[in-house]
Amino acid sequence: MSSPRRESIAELQRMRRGRPRRGWLMRSFRLQVMLLVGALLAGMLLAQGAYLNHRKGEIISDQIGQRALAVALSVASIPELIAAFDDPEPSVTIQPIAERIRRETGARYVVVGNTEGLRYSHPLPERLGKPMVGGDNDRALLHGESYVSEATGSLGEAMRGKTPVLDAEGNIIGIVSVGFMLDRVAMDVIEHTSLGWWLVALMIVLGFAGAYGLSRHLKRVILGLEPYEIARLAMEKEAILQSIHEGILAVNREGQITLVNQQARRFLGLPPVHAVVGQPVQDIVPNSRLLEVMERGEHQFDQDMWLGDHPVVVNRVPIHHAGEIEGAVATFRSRREIVELSNALNAASRDVDMLRAQAHEFSNKLYTISGMLQLGRIEDAIALIHQESAHQQAQMTFLMKHVGDPVVSGTLLGKLTRARELGVLLEIDEQSSLVEPLTVTGQEVLMTVIGNLLDNACHAALQGDRHNDEGPRVRLFFTDLGEQLLIEVEDNGPGVPHQHVEAIFQEGFSTKPGKHHGIGLALVSRLCRENGGAITLEESELGGACFIAVLDRSLCRPPSTGEDRPLQPGTIGR
Template sequence: MTNPRPLAELQRFRRARAKRRWYRRSFRLQVMLLVGLLLAGMLLAQGTYLNHRKADIISHQMGERALAVAKTVAGMPQIVSAFDTPDPSMIIQPLAERVRLETGARYVVVGNAQSIRYSHPVPERLGEAMVGGDNDQALIYGQSYVSKATGTLGTAMRGKTPIWDEEGNIIGVVSVGFMMDRVEMDVARYTNLGWALVALMIVLGFAGAYWLSQHLKRVILGLEPYEIARLAMEKEAILQSIHEGILAVNRDGHITLVNQQARRFLNLPDEHVLLGQPIQEVVPNTRLLEVLRHGEQEFDQQMWLGDHPAVVNRVPILHDGEIEGAVATFRSRREIIDLSQALTQASRDVDMLRAQAHEFSNKLYTISGLLQLKRVEEALALIHHETERAQKQMSFLMRHVADTVLSGTLLGKLTRARELGVAMEIDEQSSLACPLTATGQEVMMSVVGNLLDNACHAALNGPNGDSPKVRLFLTDLGEQLLVEVEDNGPGVPEAHAESIFQEGFSTKTGKHCGIGLSLVARLCRQHGGAVTLEESELGGACFIAVLDRSLCAAP
């Protein structure tokens, strides 16, 4: 039987999770409420302040208006002269009432020095004392002022001023009042428009907040904030964990992203130091700027990054047809190259051993035949000759070529040439006094190896095929490395002089042709040099490869 308690807890958990999900997914509602409430609060605060100030101004203006009417009445000659008559109210009452009706005041009261009324909107109250107790400033001190007091007609905004006779004596007071309910009505009439505008602006603010939330939702591709945060964390984890190096730049060529593998691969400083730096200063031989200019994708391009061979992909970042930046991904070819070098070296060793075995087996058969024929002296002479020749080659390479890897390559090529029947010689003026870096060894083996292989093939297929010759000259004197390989083959037709360095182009027949010279040209360009074609003194082609001296190790 199922326990109901865990089931109820599970249901509560699901309901709470659903509520959290609704809250987390209501980004549009959150933006609309946040912006709308913030705008409404600001508008309400501003509207309250402005309407309060407007009410104060209207009240002040009403008081000033009452005071102006009072001063006008107090200055009327008829009012002043009426105080000398036996019944001043007979003259003052009609004048005061006319002024009250014309100005819209609630009352215009004129009193004598004892605050006895000579005019009042209610005739029955004539002759009675004025109510409010605020006449002293006018009657005693002769001041004109605005006050708020409650009289027989109610609370009013009053303007009071004294009445002076011709000798400058205070003989009475004028009090003009506007009822506070009317003042409040006037205030409400003027402030209602302000509140209506505030309400309209709040409605428009919520409408704008709704549009803004819609727009932000489209901009972030319909994602919620927590989804964006999760994607950002996932992206960062992926970028830092993948084996390939990644570099991204903006449209100005400044670095915007670099992952851990790229920094380790290029031996770069901390990521925060790199961000915002021009890519040309960090990776001088990058082609990301060309990708930014032309917007063309480049895949599986080989290049050297420092001392590391790499395969690079470069693609532009496009948005609405505009180039916003570019991304380069690269992976090291070191492991593949190390394996390829090992296999190549093993293949060379096998070829060299096979050639030596073939050559020395013939020599051994010859020596065996000479011994059987009892020609010992001739057999010894042959042995001494072969030994001297081998030692001479080894001694020359040891004296003139400081790099052992390149020496081994040249020795293998000499042996291979002898097997093919090609007379290969190394110019006696050749010299490589400095050992090579790991990159330099690889580059020189590729350049020298491909040039010698092509020269041997050309010499064997030339007009002097019965006596093929190949000559090698190399030197590191000066600021560059120079490699010169010439043969007595048929040469290169003038029509093919430019296209012979293009990948895939070859004058040979068969598969896997058109790679060697294009590889040599690319390596020379990548390392500050070039390869050129000239006519050889031997009658065939002469290839001159120039490389930067930085491939040599420091002495």
């Protein structure tokens, strides 16, 4: 057993020891199972044993009756006994014959009587010549039947076989009654059925022992938890699954959906759970790739994919049980939140980079001015100061004049400083203009689009293989004249190979080495599509790539509200 599993079991057992006490019957699942299974087995065995032993007792009683009748028929067919009925004293001949047969057969009595019911034989000689007792002789004496009956005679209750005695002409001349006492019959029944009852008792004991073992096994399987604890854990698990911020989708080995939480339904736009569970995942979420995970048995972590128009980050893992893959589960979270956080971090990072670049640049300038002053070249130092001030003022003046949004101005100023630090000549076309202020969404979109395109262009310009003295160069043009916003960024880098033109805007694809690339252009392409535009790739006049992004003009603020007044020139410097 793995260490995490041992820790989880230990945690469940600690929770079980610390749970509140309940009634003994509610508390002990093992006792409940043992009593329920044991009582069920005992009831079944007792019912079956009672029925079988009852039938066995009936069979034994019937056999004893048939035995008594068979003895009576044998006695009634003895020629000497039949001939003795004509003797003056029939009992002299009949009594010895009857007693000999009684002793040999184990019967309680063998009584022979005439048609009037007077005894010719009896176990007690003093009762010879007296009437037979019981009142059950009519069927034999009057109708000539042979039968078994139960009646109370002079010796007590007995099971008796009775048959008529016939002469040579077939006339009824007497009756034979062979009896076995009912208490003896009951003792025989008990003797023959006692083993069955002992077996029933043994099986009940074994049943309770098996129920005890089953209850222990079940208790161990469910980690020592009680049913109400399992129910509570199930409800807690369901609440957790439905409340977490990540979407969860699980399938079984047949590829049928077994679990989908509320967040997953929201992401995927699925119908209610009862209409989804049990359906093939390929019919509901064709690009889930869970079947692929089950087929290969491999884990997939932090995979980017699109669910409709929603970017998500997906983790997919197979479910193993006893060495077999029983299913797979996918968890996914919205990438828009990650992108929003990334944009915020990128904005902060750009500000930091701009300040760091400015600090680095001005530190070098200050060292240069300090050296000139120490050398006594004051006029050269003043000229350098005026030159730098004029350059900065020219950039500020251009941005204040041609860019009416402070966020875009700040982005461009930071990119100019960053490009200068990288050794890239970043040019902004003099015909560029963005005089209308932007909405909050427009600021985020343009900041992302311009920032990513300039970053990629600077990187490409640095990778260029140039055979002349021209250094890395990037040119930017933007305008809000007309019905759309137009942004054009070109560089003098190596350009985009023809085989990559179709894939350059796909998420995860990048010509840069290493990981964590292939996001910027895909993000720019998606933002352009979502805002009524598009992005295209052309060959640059500078020799590299030229990206043209078009956005809808609705990103600009309408000029009717007071807060949409054009930006005053002093805003950037504050």
